[in-house]
Amino acid sequence: MSNEIEIAKLEERTSAMAEDVAEIKMAIKAIAETLRRIETLEERQITQSEAIKRAHKRSDEHEERIRSIELHNAKTVWIERILSAIVLTVIGLWIKGGL
DSSP: OOOHHHHHHHHHHHHHHHHHHHHHHHHHHHHHHHHHHHHHHHHHHHHHHHHHHHHHHHHHHHHHHHHHHHHHHHHHHHHHHHHHHHHHHHHHHHHHTOO
16 A cells, blocks of 8 residues: 555656646747747847948938038138128229229
């Protein structure tokens, strides 16, 4: 009778272990699926990060180009003002008979 009790206990423990192993397998499958999702998200994040870097680079290039154009325009305005002043001075002197 003692052997039968021992065998019953062993069968019960074996059954409990089998359930635990099944739970562990399910948990491992869930972890594997989560890792696949994380990998996909990481790839998307890398792609988006690279796209943002390219966009910022283009934006910086446009900013440099705009600054260059603005500086050129500012120089042109000053040159026009100086030339206008010279022309008006010459016209004024000519009208007064100085030239």
